[in-house]
Amino acid sequence: MSGLLALLDDVAGIAKVAATSVDDVAAAAGKAGAKTAGVIIDDAAVAPKYVQGFDPARELPIIWRITRGSLFNKLVLLMPVAMLLANFAPWAITPLLMLGGSYLCFEGAEKIFHVFFPHASHEIEQDMSIKDPGHLEEQKIKGAIKTDFILSAEIMTIALAAIEAPNVWMQAATLAVVGIGVTLAVYGSVALIVKMDDVGLFLTQNAPTPIGRGLGRGMVKFMPVLMWLLSVVGTAAMLWVGGSIIIHGLEVLGFGWLGHHIHDLAYAAGHAVPAGWAGFVEWSAKATMDGIFGVTLGLALIPIATKVIGPVMGMFTSAKASH
Secondary structure (H helix, E strand, C coil): CHHHHHHHHHHHHHHHHHHHHHHHHHHHHHHHHHHCHHHHHHHHHHHHHHHCCCCHHHHHHHHHHHHHHHHHHHHHHHHHHHHHHHHHCHHHHHHHHHHHHHHHHHHHHHHHHHHHCCCCCHHHHHHCCCCCHHHHHHHHHHHHHHHHHHHHHHHHHHHHHHCCCCCHHHHHHHHHHHHHHHHHHHHHHHHHHHHHHHHHHHHHHHCCCHHHHHHHHHHHHHHHHHHHHHHHHHHHHHHHHHHHHHHHHHHHCCCCHHHHHHHHHHHHHHCCCCHHHHHHHHHHHHHHHHHHHHHHHHHHHHHHHHHHHHHHHHHHCCHHHHC
């Protein structure tokens, strides 16, 4: 009997350790996931465009296929590489983060540039022409998964840099939780967004009360506004996150002049307002300055990306792919 009680006590102890480990993984995943907020917002803002123009019945299947591709990107392709870097080449994480941050700055600045100087590619217009819906669906899904790979790489690298785990297994578990949680959050939100107009149309046509039909009409009319807001917020998030990644990376590499000045200016702004607003104003000032740096860097990268990187990549791919 005493042996049985001792065994039960050991089992209870193991259960407590396991429960603590689960809590630690959840806490670490939450902390690391918060660091990726800007990229997540942009991912959620970009994804709905991949189902525009398709029959409503195909929207959710397309999103599900992109979701599976995103999980494959994060868990099968990126997580092993991230773990190898973290344990054998941690010095490479900061340069990779800065490379991803530069990409975010370029993408955000290019969107702003396109607003003021609209431009289009004849090749892209041909690719997006709805001549063969099945072919178009496959192309859009492949394009979405490729875009997701870049954003997922940034998410996983940011999360990895934020994880403080006592061992490699806890680190891997936390990274996996972040990858799965972010993917479900992003594409779950996308599914709700793209079906909102269908729900609104259904209410407009079938709701038994005037209030319900009015709500449906409001949902349908609000969809273009929501998509515009997502685009604006996503672009701002890209520039803020990209700029902050580059500035922090420069500090890590020993070039902290810009980061220190931004910190000092944000601190001064926070202490120029009543105490209750100090934290919010300081954060807002720093985010704004990070975003200004991000758009400046992104604008500088546009000619490099289009005149140098694009043609070089075109040397190794087809002319169509280079576009």
